[in-house]
């Protein structure tokens with residue numbers, strides 16, 4: 001076997017593997033749309049997206065996923081309200097402030113948190129947070145937006161922290177030195193040089209953290225309560241799209257309208273997550289030009 | 296020595312952890328003059344320079360003994376705020392390091408830190424600093440553009456302007472032209488010549504001709520020790536230590 005032949009073989013092998021991976025993903029998307037689109041022979045996309053009643057097993061059934069969309073966004077929003085400041089600030093602390101030994105400990109803890117199975121968090125929400133919420137605030141149920149958002153925040157923090165930390169770590173040392181040499185304090189250097197320089201990476205981290213919270217299923221299935229109604233208070237139960245799909249897919253008859261409606265919900269979810277990822281990409285590309293200048 | 300000495304190093308030893316980088320350095324820098332520090336790589340030139348504005352504080356395990364007197368006051372005394380020292384002693388680095396911000400915001404970085412916020416004041420400072428750094432004519436129409444879009448030589452003059460905007464008394468330069476082409480180097484050297492009327496300049500350089508061209512005093516370092524220090528002309532034409540002579544004639548280093 002000549003060296004050249006080997007090179008060609010290896011190159012094609014890698015191309016093939018990459019192609020297979022992309023193909024499989026592509027087929028899944030095709031399948032998603034094939035199973036989801038038939039729903040729109042029954043109801044219009046407008047009524048599907050903005051209908052406020054989700055009664056898939058009633059007669060006649062209602063397939064309005066607006067309450068599910070609102071549910072998804074509500075828990076995502078409130079989880080990010082908690083996770084973004086905590087995640088970004090811990091990244092700043094870990095990369096810029098913590099002494100070396102503590103830094104390593106904290107990094108391991110964050111990794112551990114990232115490895116926590118979501119079912120464990122959901123369980124924790126169910127048996128610890130829910131009863132506590134119920135008693136403290138005298139609620140009919142402790143499975144609600146607050147509970148799910150808290151658990152989702154715990155899921156999103158490791159994503160946000162580790163990506164932000166990479167971004168902060170990548171800020172060239174020269175910028176920090178320049179800042180100190182210009183009479184900036186440590187805090188001023190962090191606020192005026194390090195964070196602005198890492199901002200694109202931090203934004204990416206935030207968006208990916210949001211995407212993570214939005215796509216998370218187990219936690220919301222277990223801790224959000226499951227009421228398919230547009231919530232009116234933070235202590236209302238919600239039924240995010242993911243929870244709805246997971247809970248109902250088992251009982252929806254094959255290729256029934258309900259089945260198609262769940263796939264169509266999956267399409268919506270796919271679209272939203274895709275948009276998040278595109279935004280994250282656009283942001284990180286936009287600031288690519290930074291870094292030290294050419295000579 | 297009845298001249299006006301703005302900074303004095305007195306019996307300075309410096310350690311990175313257990314490694315001693317400077318041994319018993321005693322020297323004085325005259326006001327409004329250019330002093331060059333030369334010597335082979337790793338002899339401690341940068342270390343000494345960074346001692347003068349307390350940049351070595353940022354390195355874990357660094358330790359200094361002896362005194363650095365700036366206008367008669369020991370800058371390593373416990374009550375001295377390093378931030379205060381760094382505002383009076385500016386620094387220009389080997390590799391141009393403008394912030395990834397606009398040209399305008401690069402220059403106004405230090406003034407804003409010290410509380411200048413009026414737009415007209417900032418604009419005046421930007422123009423004054425850029426003029427001093429002989430960069431104004433090249434960038435006056437693109438002040439909003441990212442500093443990263445400038446050439447290396449322009450970036451380095453921007454870094455000088457950025458330090459000048461802080462209104463320092465002393466400017467430390469650590470091989471400021473080693474990353475630049477000959478034309479940019481020549482412009483920076485002209486600039487140094489101009490700046491010494493108002494500032495005291497201490498410059499580390501690898502380039503012997505550069506030291507000879509721009510400086511009034513030269514200190515030669517070797518393995519953490521100040522071997523010889525005196526008027527540049529004397530060091531280059533009639534050094535009194537054999538090691539100095541060997542170095543400047545290119546026999547080692």
Ligand SMILES: Nc1ncnc2c1ncn2[C@@H]1O[C@H](COP(=O)(O)OP(=O)(O)O)[C@@H](O)[C@H]1O
Pocket residue numbers: 311314316334335336337338339340341342343354
């Ligand atoms: N941050 C540091 N930690 C440990 N040793 C260092 C550090 N910076 C410099 N040194 C060592 O100190 C010595 C002097 O370095 P430096 O002052 O940078 O030399 P020069 O600028 O003359 O080339 C060298 O031996 C170098 O390896």
Ligand SMILES: [Mg+2]
Pocket residue numbers: 340341342469
């Ligand atoms: Mg050096």
